[in-house]
Amino acid sequence: MRISTLLYTIKQGLKNIFRNKVFSLATVATIAACVFLFSLFYSVIVNFQNMVMKAQAGVAVTVFFDEGISDERIQEIGDLIKQRVEVSNIEFISAEEAWDSFKEEYLGEYVDTFGDDNPLEDCASYEIYLNDVSMQDSLVKYLETVDGISKVNQSAMAATMLSSMNSLIAYVSLAIILILFLVSVFLISNTVAMGITVRREEIAIMKLIGATDFVVRAPFVIEGLILGLFGAALPLIAVYFVYNRVIGYMRERFEALASLLQFLTVQEVFVTLVPVALIMGAGIGLIGSYFTVRKNLRV
Amino acid sequence: MIILDNVVKTYSTGSPALDGISMHVAKGEFVFIMGESGSGKSTLIKLLTKELSPTSGKIIVNNTDLSKLKHRNIPKFRRSVGCVFQDFRLLKDRNVYENVAFAQLVIQKSAKEIRRNVPAMLSIVNLAEKYKSFPRELSGGEQQRVAIARALVNEPPILLCDEPTGNLDPRNSWEIMKLLEEINEGGTTVVVVTHNSEIVNAMQKRVITMKRGMIVSDEQRGGYIYED
Numbered sequence: 018m019r020i021s022t023l024l025y026t027i028k029q030g031l032k033n034i035f036r037n038k039v040f041s042l043a044t045v046a047t048i049a050a051c052v053f054l055f056s057l058f059y060s061v062i063v064n065f066q067n068m069v070m071k072a073q074a075g076v077a078v079t080v081f082f083d084e085g086i087s088d089e090r091i092q093e094i095g096d097l098i099k100q101r102v103e104v105s106n107i108e109f110i111s112a113e114e115a116w117d118s119f120k121e122e123y124l125g126e127y128v129d130t131f132g133d134d135n136p137l138e139d140c141a142s143y144e145i146y147l148n149d150v151s152m153q154d155s156l157v158k159y160l161e162t163v164d165g166i167s168k169v170n171q172s173a174m175a176a177t178m179l180s181s182m183n184s185l186i187a188y189v190s191l192a193i194i195l196i197l198f199l200v201s202v203f204l205i206s207n208t209v210a211m212g213i214t215v216r217r218e219e220i221a222i223m224k225l226i227g228a229t230d231f232v233v234r235a236p237f238v239i240e241g242l243i244l245g246l247f248g249a250a251l252p253l254i255a256v257y258f259v260y261n262r263v264i265g266y267m268r269e270r271f272e273a274l275a276s277l278l279q280f281l282t283v284q285e286v287f288v289t290l291v292p293v294a295l296i297m298g299a300g301i302g303l304i305g306s307y308f309t310v311r312k313n314l315r316v
Numbered sequence: 317m318i319i320l321d322n323v324v325k326t327y328s329t330g331s332p333a334l335d336g337i338s339m340h341v342a343k344g345e346f347v348f349i350m351g352e353s354g355s356g357k358s359t360l361i362k363l364l365t366k367e368l369s370p371t372s373g374k375i376i377v378n379n380t381d382l383s384k385l386k387h388r389n390i391p392k393f394r395r396s397v398g399c400v401f402q403d404f405r406l407l408k409d410r411n412v413y414e415n416v417a418f419a420q421l422v423i424q425k426s427a428k429e430i431r432r433n434v435p436a437m438l439s440i441v442n443l444a445e446k447y448k449s450f451p452r453e454l455s456g457g458e459q460q461r462v463a464i465a466r467a468l469v470n471e472p473p474i475l476l477c478d479e480p481t482g483n484l485d486p487r488n489s490w491e492i493m494k495l496l497e498e499i500n501e502g503g504t505t506v507v508v509v510t511h512n513s514e515i516v517n518a519m520q521k522r523v524i525t526m527k528r529g530m531i532v533s534d535e536q537r538g539g540y541i542y543e544d
Contacts, residue, residue: 019424019425019426019427020427021421021424021425021426021427021430022421022424025421218405218407219407221405222405222407222418223418223422224391224394225365225367225394225399226394226395226418226419226422226423226466226470227391227392227393227394227395227422227423227470228391228422228423229391230388230391232422232424233422
């Protein structure tokens with residue numbers, strides 16, 4: 018495409034937008050509303066998933082060993098566990114460490130009554146941290162078959178709950194995003210159809226002069242693209258300013274839950290949100306206008 | 317240059333708009349097509365520009381068989397046929413220069429070519445000084461000259477004019493006809509559909525007369541033989 022044709026196409030696309038000011042504004046507003054809602058959902062979801070992931074990281078499977086097991090066998094079991102794909106990290110807790118921790122946590126001033134004895138002599142263990150809690154079941158099944166392991170402790174409820182919550186969030190957000198996407202496509206399609214009606218005379222002249230389908234259609238597709246991008250950029254600016262305020266308010270209001278409510282920074286959220294929202298806006302614009310132009314402009 | 321062989325065009329509503337038309341227009345000819353309203357003149361123009369397809373029969377324009385012309389090749393074909401209409405069909409929001417340049421822009425001519433060709437074309441139609449004027453600031457005759465400049469700027473070998481003087485007073489009508497004659501003398505084949513029997517009779521060109529979708533006379537240096 019020649020530069021003069023490209024410039025003409027962009028100029029005509031912009032002209033279309035200003036010719037149908039009311040429709041263009043309505044379209045931008047709708048896309049902006051959709052992208053704004055999407056951004057809110059996204060911010061909530063990534064923060065929630067971040068919290069879930071942090072909670073997941075704290076979920077561990079603990080294995081204890083048969084009485085009188087050798088240190089070499091414990092080492093071997095450790096190596097076997099490390100090779101599993103489900104495992105992200107493994108920590109050995111010796112009998113002494115286990116007793117020290119127990120004393121500190123539960124005995125306090127009564128610690129002396131036990132003297133130098135270690136009642137947890139056979140309670141050395143591995144604490145195994147997972148890549149994904151949904152994999153816990155398969156790992157536990159494996160561990161129960163390993164020779165030398167006497168007991169496997171797991172937190173089945175935490176694992177199931179966190180895992181299903183993650184899936185639920187993903188499905189709900191997908192459904193909402195899909196609905197918003199379809200509404201936006203419908204609206205942009207109406208605006209472009211309006212533009213085609215207004216420019217019917219010009220289109221007829223272009224066709225008679227010998228303009229190709231591409232040259233006739235391109236300004237309308239550009240119009241949709243510009244509306245889509247503009248509609249996506251506005252809510253991003255709004256979300257940028259709103260996000261920090263909301264996070265600050267939440268931290269202040271729910272101080273007691275500070276350890277659980279670990280929010281991502283606006284930069285961390287925007288690294289993915291900005292390209293996704295802009296592609297979404299551009300996609301809505303392109304798809305809506307492309308199909309409307311194909312339907313209404315048989316040139 | 318233009319060949320029609322037993323062309324029939326029937327709309328879904330009833331009797332045929334064109335009923336077995338055959339004609340031949342040679343390269344460089346100037347032809348008037350006359351006839352009362354509803355005689356099929358406008359349908360004929362639309363068939364020649366491939367806006368419509370015939371129900372049956374063969375149409376060849378500038379060596380292109382229109383019945384075999386694929387959709388994707390229509391734009392290229394239309395560049396070989398300039399069109400002028402009774403209602404000028406200018407873009408009201410663009411000035412004279414932009415209206416003529418538009419024809420070059422949509423066929424993707426370079427900016428350099430446009431800057432060279434458009435002023436030259438405006439000089440030919442005597443509108444060089446009014447290049448900044450908008451259509452509403454021009455007389456009917458001037459608007460039609462802009463339309464002619466737009467139709468010719470891409471140098472088509474054929475110019476089709478559908479009632480080009482229909483909205484003009486006698487003086488402007490004559491000016492437009494003289495301009496079309498000059499264009500024809502430059503080698504362009506010109507086909508003019510008109511009602512203006514006074515001009516047709518005075519110009520002594522080939523006249524094809526149509527009635528109810530059929531050609532009823534074809535005079536080499538004739539006049540209009542029927543009155544509305």
